[in-house]
Amino acid sequence: MAPALPFDEAGGALIVGITASYGLVKYGGFLPDKEDEPGKAPPPIPGPRVLIVGSSGGVGHVAVQLAKKCLGASFVVGVCSSKNTAFARQIGCDEVLEYDKVEMAKLAGLKPEWKESFDLIYDMIGSDEFYHPLAPLLLRPGAPYVTAAAPVDGARANPVSLLSLVSAVATFAYRTVLGARPFRFVAVDNSEWPRIAGWINEGKVCPVRVR
Ligand SMILES: NC(=O)c1ccc[n+]([C@@H]2O[C@H](COP(=O)([O-])OP(=O)(O)OC[C@H]3O[C@@H](n4cnc5c(N)ncnc54)[C@H](OP(=O)(O)O)[C@@H]3O)[C@@H](O)[C@H]2O)c1
Secondary structure: OOOOOOHHHHHHHHHHHHHHHHHHHHOOOOOOOHHHOOOOOOOOOOOOEEEEEOOOOHHHHHHHHHHHHHOOOOEEEEEEOHHHHHHHHHHOOOEEEEOOOOOHHHHHHHOHHHOOOEOEEEEOOOOHHHHHHHHHHHEOOOOOEEEOOOOOOOOOOOOOOHHHHHHHHHHHHHHHHHOOOOEEEOOOOHHHHHHHHHHHHOOOOOOOOOO
């Protein structure tokens, strides 16, 4: 439990908290703070750089806070709509890419200094629109592209058909085997919850109602 939260909010925080944490720590390779795990190597100086697609959403807004306040990230870029830019900055994003204003395919020209400088992309959307331009452009060689959402384009508001399921499996296999960078899909259990609950109770992370 996270006593700092009312019971109903703690229930919501559980799934977004463990998904955010799993994506960053277990699949993304971020190291928990030194003081949390005595004996573990300190995080690299400066801390890792991460881009979070869906930074204003349930999982994403916790991932931003974890990265910045608990896991030593030195630079956090969020992707969300322009109506949520202020919120994304408030919770810890250093820069925000507004998906309704910025074409990801043109990012190379807009941010040449970001080329191959990121240690992780954590994606809450899963669509080609982000994977294809961002993975080869931004990730340093060997750095992973982690997704919490299955790569099924256009399925968010629609029922998932058999065809789209087959397409998702094929896309997953293709990216895993032939992708320029490691590609990982997040599958969670509740083993990360005690650590998340601790950070919530310390006030380092504050899950909020985002809808
Ligand atoms: N693998 C797992 O174990 C696991 C566990 C939990 C959740 N999930 C999955 O993780 C995903 C995210 O869940 P969530 O609860 O965080 O969702 P959510 O609260 O609906 O958040 C969605 C986020 O995506 C952004 N977004 C919406 N449309 C977009 C678009 N066209 N392009 C770019 N960004 C867009 C939203 O930004 P704006 O609001 O600013 O538009 C928001 O930041 C879901 O697919 C969910 O099923 C997986």
